[in-house]
Amino acid sequence: MSGLRPSGYNLFTMKVADLGEFGVIERLTDLIRLRRGQGIDAFDYKLLIGAGDDAAAWRGSDVTELVTTDTMVEGVHFTRATTPWRDLGWKVMAANVSDIAAMGGLPLYALVTLGLPPDFDVDDVDKLYAGMLDMTEEYRFSVVGGDMVRSPVVFITIGLTGATDGVLMRRSDAEAGDQVAVTGYLGSSAGGLKIILGELEAERKAVESLGEAHRRPRPDLHQGRILATEGVKAAIDVSDGLVDDLSKLCRASRVSARIQAHQVPVDPTLRRTFPQCYQDLALTGGEDYALIFTAPQETMKRVLPQLPTPATVVGDILDGEPGEVSTVDATGKDVTPAIGGWDHYR
Amino acid sequence: MSGLRPSGYNLFTMKVADLGEFGVIERLTDLIRLRRGQGIDAFDYKLLIGAGDDAAAWRGSDVTELVTTDTMVEGVHFTRATTPWRDLGWKVMAANVSDIAAMGGLPLYALVTLGLPPDFDVDDVDKLYAGMLDMTEEYRFSVVGGDMVRSPVVFITIGLTGATDGVLMRRSDAEAGDQVAVTGYLGSSAGGLKIILGELEAERKAVESLGEAHRRPRPDLHQGRILATEGVKAAIDVSDGLVDDLSKLCRASRVSARIQAHQVPVDPTLRRTFPQCYQDLALTGGEDYALIFTAPQETMKRVLPQLPTPATVVGDILDGEPGEVSTVDATGKDVTPAIGGWDHYR
Known part of the structure; x- marks a missing residue:
């Protein structure tokens, strides 16, 4: 991950407030682009627009589409003491992928919303994303956008779409x-x-x-x-x-x-x-x-x-x-x- | 809205903790079903599964699909003093619909995530949803699911899909x-x-x-x-x-x-x-x-x-x-x- 940081970044611990909303989002957009991998080819889906516009966009074909969402809030679903950020990123993605699995589908495109206090370390944002991208690589889907908002408590919401060419399990x-x-x-x-x-x-x-x-x-x-x-x-x-x-x-x-x-x-x-x-x-x-x-x-x-x-x-x-x-x-x-x-x- | 409440509900103010997660979600699922209206018919989309399963599901045809998300956090994006809950519901939906509008698309299916403290009034949850459903009716799209989580601070995250049969504005x-x-x-x-x-x-x-x-x-x-x-x-x-x-x-x-x-x-x-x-x-x-x-x-x-x-x-x-x-x-x-x-x- 260190290759992503402009030199000097490792000399001090950056807070979200130091980079600003736009700065952090740009940083994460770079992270996503670097790790998107081969892209998504299931069911003839074709990603048209990933992170960076008002909405992500893709073209579908004649399949059944799915969408699900799951959220984790600090102090409720996790604590920093028991869950490293990178594992948390994996887990919150896993919760969503599991919902798609329970329908019989494949995951396709994820939106990531981060609620973060101003003094949250940017390095920890990177770790959180690294964990999410670990999962997108292994389970072959993409993060295509999201939102970052100031919040007194850390929360992560994932919105995940999926699809199947078969029958749904209900x-x-x-x-x-x-x-x-x-x-x-x-x-x-x-x-x-x-x-x-x-x-x-x-x-x-x-x-x-x-x-x-x-x-x-x-x-x-x-x-x-x-x-x-x-x-x-x-x-x-x-x-x-x-x-x-x-x-x-x-x-x-x-x-x-x-x-x-x-x-x-x-x-x-x-x-x-x-x-x-x-x-x-x-x-x-x-x-x-x-x-x-x-x-x-x-x-x-x-x-x-x-x-x-x-x-x-x-x-x-x-x-x-x-x-x-x-x-x-x-x-x-x-x-x-x-x-x-x-x-x-x- | 009073017709939705089992008798006795108006005798006291219920807290989210009184109904529990499952109770509130059932209540909101009823609210959504009552107000879904004529359903969605844009671009040959057909909703297969709305709220109540691991994921919502719909069948698409050959169009370009969109997904966006927006979040509002109490004390950051709104305060109770200036924004009534019903208006807040409208506004957070409007923020998402506006993203779809900026791409040239139509909104289709929304997922609603609510982060709520245990002592949050259930009546206020209803008002929040009423405002969101005001907008889904007027702009002709559907709430098809979501999540409710305990949180020390109120936040609302919407995930919204949309589609267009034309060219995207980028x-x-x-x-x-x-x-x-x-x-x-x-x-x-x-x-x-x-x-x-x-x-x-x-x-x-x-x-x-x-x-x-x-x-x-x-x-x-x-x-x-x-x-x-x-x-x-x-x-x-x-x-x-x-x-x-x-x-x-x-x-x-x-x-x-x-x-x-x-x-x-x-x-x-x-x-x-x-x-x-x-x-x-x-x-x-x-x-x-x-x-x-x-x-x-x-x-x-x-x-x-x-x-x-x-x-x-x-x-x-x-x-x-x-x-x-x-x-x-x-x-x-x-x-x-x-x-x-x-x-x-x-």
Whole structure:
């Protein structure tokens, strides 16, 4: 990144107020241009105008388009103590890409809004952007503009468009009789956060792998494409925790669900590090950005072997109180976790 | 609006924390559904999924698509004392629609992100949304989703998509020799703010018309469409003031500009109310959401009479220091206003 800085920039720490809104935006526009990579070629989209005009612009063809948004606020969704800026950039992008993955689409163009206090370090803005661009490179999409505003509290809002040439997976299309499955492991991000917060001494391997799960979650974009292509109709991503997000899906579909707690896939490292509470972490921990999806048993049988990473059936969709999610152990006993979903306001 | 509230809601003032994130979002989703109106039919777009899923979705046809974003933060872009919530909703939408207008497009789908403290009144959330939906109805586009997050400071971020079946107007396509023109009157919003702030006693008509200009600015969407269709290639909207926004356009086009201050169109009410400073208000006042555009003289001659509201030639594009904008009076004397553009950080 140092190559981007006019000489002398590294002699002192610049504040946003030193460069001014226009100065910082120009700097970020350069950063974006340097790292846009090969550009976007999915579905015949063609970017016409990126950062620097009143709006970004692209030409589409006959596909289904998507748009989503996610925001992180300092002190609410992250703290400087636990999340380095570069990881935060990755995470806020990941939250948005995961929404596109949960629809079965591919991400295309992102707008980045930064709310920053005047004394925010410009170097930290660069780090934030570097993390976002890490993700745009790896998941092949582009930042095409945004906004920067003065704010007493740091916040980052991403608006992300996407598209698919296939059928969308919707929250509202789960049906009683469907099985419920999840991609990957659950609870790893929440476990990683506990380690980062210093709540326990963990072995080095756990610090690394669970810490990585928390700091650099990897949305299951490719898996989402396969699921949608292979006929899975209902999906949601795990941002607030399995029970909470499955409840949202059930509410939208007017059904209930039962989870077999012992079947919820957990990283062996998480189980070893948190022998008392790994199951609660897997049921209620947020920010794994895995996918929850539902489908009839025969569809599941066909789809699961096609995924590049394991996915696991963890329960069933039932007729019942819309949105209700119960959790049982191997003996059928209710073990629904006391911790509810994550409502920032409660 | 009262018809939307379950009985009892008006007996006390609800806080966001009382309803919770999910409760408020459900309430807003209902508000949006009630007021979506006839839906969107421009350019064969067809909305597939509105609020309530991981992403909104629509099918497009072969047009050029646009996306923009704008944010307002309490204490920076507005205060509760000067801007009622309903007007704020209108204004933040207007800022985004105006960006689409400056490209020559039509607005289509909006995502609304609200950053709200837990003790923010739910009634005020409704008012904010009512103002946004006032604008979506009048300018014929839809709110299709968004996000609500806890934040110590109130902020509103809009992400707005749009489209055009014609050529885009770009900031970067002004050329030396072009004339510079603006739609409507300038400075009215800044004058209205001065009146609202109580900086002077104004006659009732001024209070009304300038206050309205500040509280309910009307983006020149129809005018933008005509300009783009008739061959105008460069445009930007007036959000930060004529001098500042024209400077941005010039910077992007690597040209300079000269404004004839006496030709800048001013509402007679503004002139009468602010006889000392109306010209400075017109040159540097922000939030008028008029359009600045440049074109060769013959294009101007053809285009101006076709606009439904008057537009005025106010200066020329010159070869010169990129981004430099000078202002002269009728005698050619430099009257470049001391007040620079609006950089929130300086």
